[in-house]
Amino acid sequence: MAVNPTLALGIATCFLKDENRENFSDFTVCVGDRTFQCHRYLLSACSGFFQALLRSDMKERTENEVTLKDVSPDTFQLVLDVIYKAADVLTKENVIDVWHAACMLQIDFLTNYTESFLTPCVTVDNYWDFYTNAILLNSSIVKKSCLDTMATSFIDLTGTEHFVDIYFDDLYEILKHNNLCVCPDFVVPAIARWVKHDTTNKEADPGTEKETQVIEEEENNRYDCFEKLFSAVNMKQLSKQELINLMTDPKLAEHKNAVIHINNVAAQRLDTTWQFGEPTYIYQNGRNTLNPVFNSQKLCQHCNRKYTPNM
Numbered sequence: 402m403a404v405n406p407t408l409a410l411g412i413a414t415c416f417l418k419d420e421n422r423e424n425f426s427d428f429t430v431c432v433g434d435r436t437f438q439c440h441r442y443l444l445s446a447c448s449g450f451f452q453a454l455l456r457s458d459m460k461e462r463t464e465n466e467v468t469l470k471d472v473s474p475d476t477f478q479l480v481l482d483v484i485y486k487a488a489d490v491l492t493k494e495n496v497i498d499v500w501h502a503a504c505m506l507q508i509d510f511l512t513n514y515t516e517s518f519l520t521p522c523v524t525v526d527n528y529w530d531f532y533t534n535a536i537l538l539n540s541s542i543v544k545k546s547c548l549d550t551m552a553t554s555f556i557d558l559t560g561t562e563h564f565v566d567i568y569f570d571d572l573y574e575i576l577k578h579n580n581l582c583v584c585p586d587f588v589v590p591a592i593a594r595w596v597k598h599d600t601t602n603k604e605a606d607p608g609t610e611k612e613t614q615v616i617e618e619e620e621n622n623r624y625d626c627f628e629k630l631f632s633a634v635n636m637k638q639l640s641k642q643e644l645i646n647l648m649t650d651p652k653l654a655e656h657k658n659a660v661i662h663i664n665n666v667a668a669q670r671l672d673t674t675w676q677f678g679e680p681t682y683i684y685q686n687g688r689n690t691l692n693p694v695f696n697s698q699k700l701c702q703h704c705n706r707k708y709t710p711n712m
């Protein structure tokens with residue numbers, strides 16, 4: 402049945418009348434030192450968390466009261482303002498807290514709303530904060546926005562302590578990203594630094610179970626990541642000097658898989674006499690012709706030289 406917007410607005414206006422709210426309340430939510438008089442029907446309609454709680458045989462259902470942890474009274478008040486008044490409560494200051502509360506309480510429309518609010522707010526100053534929250538809350542849309550910014554600001558990113566903590570799949574996405582404008586001579590040493598980072602030294606935060614799990618999975622196998630990470634970079638355009646640095650890195654030389662992947666790169670590099678700034682040619686129909694990918698060259702933000710990204 403189609404929703405009539407005029408009728409929907411009329412119903413919403415009745416709901417929004419403050420004086421109606423305390424009447425008929427049949428459920429109490431305790432948050433910190435405050436109590437909120439609420440309505441089972443509305444909580445259950447909006448929140449998967451409350452729906453499950455109120456359908457279960459847990460004591461909260463018979464006692465008509467629940468105590469919430471992991472959310473502040475101020476944030477819960479904002480959530481109630483949304484579900485009772487459809488109030489536009491989000492600000493840059495409170496959006497992360499409301500996002501966490503919406504996810505915890507499984508209020509899908511509010512989660513989606515906070516994520517739409519957050520996505521354009523990702524900047525070079527806050528992407529790491531948003532990235533870690535996006536992983537914690539399993540938000541692909543916010544994470545994508547963070548990866549867009551990380552690719553655009555790759556030089557800045559590699560200069561931060563966080564760079565080595567990026568997850569493998571996300572680093573791979575950044576290396577393939579169209580926004581990335583740095584040549585292999587900048588990217589490859591950064592990859593080597595990420596690979597060599599000792600993940601076992603990182604203190605596990607008991608609050609972030611997922612993060613701990615990923616770190617354990619990655620433990621000792623970052624050296625196996627070279628092949629896929631290199632595949633995102635046009636390794637034929639790595640300069641001889643950077644290739645030598647890679648081949649003579651004592652820490653990389655200790656790992657058999659790393660040596661195999663670096664040797665593969667060296668073999669590709671032997672295949673070409675390409676120098677920076679020169680177009681590449683391909684042999685076609687009995688003669689050398691300009692490689693069409695030359696037209697898609699980018700200017701490296703780091704060294705200001707032209708390079709051809711991996712196509």
Ligand SMILES: [Zn+2]
Binds near residue numbers: 585701704
């Ligand atoms: Zn460069």
